[in-house]
Amino acid sequence: MLWVRCVRGLEPLVAAELEMGGMGSLTEVRHRTLLVATDELEPGLMGLRTVDDLSVLVVDLPDVGRHRSGLAELAHAVEGDRATAAEASRRALTTATAPPADTVGIDVAASFLGKRNFSRFDVEDAVGSSLSRSLGVRYWSRRGDQRPPDGTQGWRVHLDGERLLIGLRLSGAPMHRRAYKTSTVPGTLHPPVAAAMALLAGLRPGAVLYDPVCGAGTIVLEAAALEAELLASGSDITAAAVDAARSNAARSTSATSWLRADAGQLPLAGASVARMVANVPWGRQAAPSGALGSDPASFCREAGRVMDEGGRLVALSEPSEDFDDGLRRAGLVLCLSVELSLSGAHPRITVASRNGEAIDADALGGTVLHRLAQG
Numbered sequence: 054m055l056w057v058r059c060v061r062g063l064e065p066l067v068a069a070e071l072e073m074g075g076m077g078s079l080t081e082v083r084h085r086t087l088l089v090a091t092d093e094l095e096p097g098l099m100g101l102r103t104v105d106d107l108s109v110l111v112v113d114l115p116d117v118g119r120h121r122s123g124l125a126e127l128a129h130a131v132e133g134d135r136a137t138a139a140e141a142s143r144r145a146l147t148t149a150t151a152p153p154a155d156t157v158g159i160d161v162a163a164s165f166l167g168k169r170n171f172s173r174f175d176v177e178d179a180v181g182s183s184l185s186r187s188l189g190v191r192y193w194s195r196r197g198d199q200r201p202p203d204g205t206q207g208w209r210v211h212l213d214g215e216r217l218l219i220g221l222r223l224s225g226a227p228m229h230r231r232a233y234k235t236s237t238v239p240g241t242l243h244p245p246v247a248a249a250m251a252l253l254a255g256l257r258p259g260a261v262l263y264d265p266v267c268g269a270g271t272i273v274l275e276a277a278a279l280e281a282e283l284l285a286s287g288s289d290i291t292a293a294a295v296d297a298a299r300s301n302a303a304r305s306t307s308a309t310s311w312l313r314a315d316a317g318q319l320p321l322a323g324a325s326v327a328r329m330v331a332n333v334p335w336g337r338q339a340a341p342s343g344a345l346g347s348d349p350a351s352f353c354r355e356a357g358r359v360m361d362e363g364g365r366l367v368a369l370s371e372p373s374e375d376f377d378d379g380l381r382r383a384g385l386v387l388c389l390s391v392e393l394s395l396s397g398a399h400p401r402i403t404v405a406s407r408n409g410e411a412i413d414a415d416a417l418g419g420t421v422l423h424r425l426a427q428g
């Protein structure tokens with residue numbers, strides 16, 4: 054069984070990405086978690102862009118509860134046979150890229166929902182020490198800001214109030230990290246969210262995709278990685294952001310272009326963009342400036358002006374009636390909205406189209422709508 058972790062709210066999109074790639078058989082969708090039955094590691098799994106992490110699920114037991122006595126149960130859960138089974142199942146997934154435990158050792162990353170009388174470090178140390186004894190390898194604790202060295206084998210523990218899940222991470226580094234992304238800007242986007250937005254845009258070869266508030270270029274680069282024939286470009290009001298986007302683009306294999314411009318006065322002809330995908334600045338980490346600072350509705354007006362007849366906008370923003378009204382006034386029809394939980398905030402992805410073209414017109418849209426309807 055594979056355990057897929059993702060940002061809260063992206064579960065239907067991850068399910069759709071798995072389904073479209075014909076990867077394994079989805080058995081359960083939980084909070085930030087998807088469980089997928091598969092006998093072997095499909096090559097496409099390691100290339101999934103909307104996921105945070107992928108692990109072999111080793112332990113699936115009832116949650117140990119909130120009391121410290123649960124820590125002993127955690128240690129017991131990975132003793133002996135189970136840890137050996139984990140190694141065996143990892144080896145069975147022959148193309149796994151997880152480092153072997155006996156070179157550098159292991160580390161454990163834990164998370165839980167709800168109040169507990171223990172910390173995440175207590176969970177990590179209980180599981181890590183037990184695994185260390187079972188596997189005969191060194192355990193590297195994260196307690197007190199310690200950082201495990203590179204090359205450790207990563208284990209993940211999650212307590213969600215009902216279940217205890219423990220898994221062995223398949224990739225050496227978390228899958229949400231991108232090799233191209235070495236330059237950032239304040240408020241830069243988590244790459245799997247950018248990839249999910251690009252998928253919701255419905256990418257087509259030869260289509261023009263534009264991000265008018267591109268920051269470090271994450272959305273454009275994720276979209277270009279998903280569809281090589283896309284004509285993808287971005288702009289930002291600050292020179293620092295455009296430099297960051299260019300420097301990240303130079304590390305990617307995609308052809309993209311960048312310029313400095315105000316999203317409230319875009320240097321683009323009317324009806325020239327098929328897909329506009331943007332992480333709108335709303336002041337939390339990246340404040341709107343230029344025309345957007347004095348007249349926030351100018352973002353929507355410009356989106357309405359530059360998008361072509363079949364155009365689609367995918368925007369991540371703070372939920373706001375003003376923003377929705379701005380889109381309607383710009384002649385766009387709101388088709389879908391997905392609420393996320395991201396860095397302590399609850400932004401929303403809004404999909405709007407020029408001619409009211411339903412999102413279910415493409416395969417991904419249909420699958421996502423179906424998943425959302427299932428709750």
Ligand SMILES: C[S@@+](CC[C@H](N)C(=O)[O-])C[C@H]1O[C@@H](n2cnc3c(N)ncnc32)[C@H](O)[C@@H]1O
Nearest residue numbers: 240241242266268269271290315316332342343
């Ligand atoms: C939330 S950040 C975008 C992050 C980006 N998606 C990324 O992954 O790095 C918002 C960006 O909007 C830019 N911005 C603010 N006002 C703008 C305006 N009027 N026109 C264009 N860009 C603007 C900021 O400079 C900032 O880079």
